[in-house]
Amino acid sequence: MTMQTTTATTDTAPDELLLPVPDGDGAPFWEYAAQGELRVQACAAPTCGKLRFPPRPCCPHCRSFDSEWRLMSGRGRIWSYVQPHPPLLPAYAAQAPYNVILVELADAPQIRLVGNLVTSADAPLDSMDPARLRIGARVQVVFTEMGGTAVPRWVLEKS
Amino acid sequence: MAATLKDATAIVGIGQTAFAKQLPQSEKELACRAILAALEDAGIDPSEVDAFSSYTMEETDEVEVAKAIGAGDVTFFSKIGYGGGGSCATVGHLAAAVATGQASVGVAWRSRKRGSGPRPWKNTAVQLPTPGQWTRPFGLLRPADEIGMLARRYMHEYGATRDHLFNVAMACRNRANENPAAMMYERPLTREMYMTARMISDPLCLFDNCLETDGALACVIVSAERARDCRQKPVYVHSVAQGLPSQHHGMVNYWNDDPLSGPAWTAARHLWKQADFGPQDVDVAQIYDAFTPLIPLSLEGYGFCGRGEGASFTEGGALEIGGRLPINTGGGGLSEAYVHGFNLINEGVKQLRGISTAQVPDAATCLVTAGEGVPTSAILLRA
Numbered sequence: 001m002t003m004q005t006t007t008a009t010t011d012t013a014p015d016e017l018l019l020p021v022p023d024g025d026g027a028p029f030w031e032y033a034a035q036g037e038l039r040v041q042a043c044a045a046p047t048c049g050k051l052r053f054p055p056r057p058c059c060p061h062c063r064s065f066d067s068e069w070r071l072m073s074g075r076g077r078i079w080s081y082v083q084p085h086p087p088l089l090p091a092y093a094a095q096a097p098y099n100v101i102l103v104e105l106a107d108a109p110q111i112r113l114v115g116n117l118v119t120s121a122d123a124p125l126d127s128m129d130p131a132r133l134r135i136g137a138r139v140q141v142v143f144t145e146m147g148g149t150a151v152p153r154w155v156l157e158k159s
Numbered sequence: 160m161a162a163t164l165k166d167a168t169a170i171v172g173i174g175q176t177a178f179a180k181q182l183p184q185s186e187k188e189l190a191c192r193a194i195l196a197a198l199e200d201a202g203i204d205p206s207e208v209d210a211f212s213s214y215t216m217e218e219t220d221e222v223e224v225a226k227a228i229g230a231g232d233v234t235f236f237s238k239i240g241y242g243g244g245g246s247c248a249t250v251g252h253l254a255a256a257v258a259t260g261q262a263s264v265g266v267a268w269r270s271r272k273r274g275s276g277p278r279p280w281k282n283t284a285v286q287l288p289t290p291g292q293w294t295r296p297f298g299l300l301r302p303a304d305e306i307g308m309l310a311r312r313y314m315h316e317y318g319a320t321r322d323h324l325f326n327v328a329m330a331c332r333n334r335a336n337e338n339p340a341a342m343m344y345e346r347p348l349t350r351e352m353y354m355t356a357r358m359i360s361d362p363l364c365l366f367d368n369c370l371e372t373d374g375a376l377a378c379v380i381v382s383a384e385r386a387r388d389c390r391q392k393p394v395y396v397h398s399v400a401q402g403l404p405s406q407h408h409g410m411v412n413y414w415n416d417d418p419l420s421g422p423a424w425t426a427a428r429h430l431w432k433q434a435d436f437g438p439q440d441v442d443v444a445q446i447y448d449a450f451t452p453l454i455p456l457s458l459e460g461y462g463f464c465g466r467g468e469g470a471s472f473t474e475g476g477a478l479e480i481g482g483r484l485p486i487n488t489g490g491g492g493l494s495e496a497y498v499h500g501f502n503l504i505n506e507g508v509k510q511l512r513g514i515s516t517a518q519v520p521d522a523a524t525c526l527v528t529a530g531e532g533v534p535t536s537a538i539l540l541r542a
């Protein structure tokens with residue numbers, strides 16, 4: 001019943017968190033993240049314009065292949081969360097239990113992003129007091145740099 | 160178009176190996192042993208097998224199996240994707256092949272060394288390109304983490320509690336305690352043990368997760384006509400369905416408009432549409448239980464209760480023998496063996512033959528489901 005995930009992976013040092021490996025459709029998300037912007041793919045057809053996530057080549061509503069990346073306010077609410085405990089990959093085990101949250105974006109509630117609630121952009125995954133995890137809590141995106149990649153994280157919105 | 164699968168085929172043989180944390184045999188050998196046991200059970204010579212169906216995650220492919228067991232010429236083979244979502248579809252594909260004359264004797268199987276061998280998420284880095292880039296860097300690494308996220312929301316939205324999840328774990332464990340072949344035979348579970356167990360991905364604890372098992376199972380499908388001449392009482396494949404809902408995303412269905420409405424709902428619509436009976440007529444159910452929250456979600460999806468009522472459905476011993484809907488009577492993935500849900504198919508057959516170690520009296524109808532949370536499949540069996 002133990003869920004062993006402690007074996008070293010092929011292309012990540014055991015002491016490092018996993019970095020996103022963008023595909024062609026998702027690459028712009030990470031390029032905008034590097035500029036400190038949270039952008040979501042949207043249909044560029046004038047009569048449609050619907051947001052979609054994860055990114056893909058074609059709009060499921062109007063089947064247009066034209067897309068653009070729309071700037072989000074970066075505000076959202078916690079839709080759900082888990083607290084993983086070991087056994088985990090070594091770099092994650094070292095910070096466990098940490099939180100993983102699912103954030104529904106204020107600008108587009110159907111777009112939900114997986115992330116971590118931390119005390120500040122560069123703080124460890126386990127920096128937030130678990131007692132402050134709450135479904136519905138308002139959060140704000142921040143970005144941290146990991147191994148040359150900008151990764152979004154979330155802090156509690158100042159009220 | 161008058162063709163129908165309804166009762167056109169039957170499962171006439173079932174076979175399995177031992178279940179354990181560590182077995183010395185290879186997956187290939189375990190597969191062959193389970194298949195030969197199922198054919199022996201049916202009284203059909205291996206040379207008569209002309210159809211195979213398995214999972215894409217099955218390491219032993221039909222070419223190897225056919226050679227090893229001495230099958231004749233094979234005219235139908237298929238592989239179903241999405242791991243635990245594929246189990247019932249293997250039966251469905253063979254039923255379709257046999258009913259349409261593409262083959263006459265079909266074998267489905269699953270062989271796995273999960274207790275001692277590799278697991279797909281062990282090497283997480285290779286899963287990072289789409290869709291892993293959106294989840295894994297943040298430490299959402301394992302299926303338990305992915306389903307735990309849906310479970311927390313479900314608990315929040317519908318007032319489900321850990322006691323409800325315990326009801327599920329307990330029902331499966333109680334049945335395993337009656338099944339000498341189960342890994343958890345003679346290993347009772349208590350509420351105290353459950354509530355103090357270590358967390359795997361809070362809100363899911365150790366006992367909310369399936370076992371890790373070495374072992375293999377197989378079953379044999381032939382036409383209803385031929386089934387009458389077989390060694391065992393036929394168990395008819397009454398209705399079959401697969402389910403891949405619109406805008407679904409496997410395991411992390413977080414971007415769906417309604418993430419808590421999973422593939423069970425899609426499979427169920429088709430399953431019941433093709434059936435002569437409804438959920439209220441199901442005597443016993445084998446519901447895919449890689450994680451306890453999949454049970455309330457599936458109870459809702461397959462129509463045993465309303466939306467949001469799956470947790471309260473588990474109260475008052477409803478899932479136990481004598482309850483409203485006895486489930487996973489061999490112990491399920493939680494307590495018998497986790498072999499990607501194939502043990503649920505064979506247990507369904509045992510119930511309708513009347514030979515289960517936790518027999519539901521006069522059981523004549525059984526629902527078997529595959530993994531909820533991924534593109535799934537289900538079958539209705541009848542005696």
Ligand SMILES: [Zn+2]
Nearest residue numbers: 043048059062
């Ligand atoms: Zn569009």
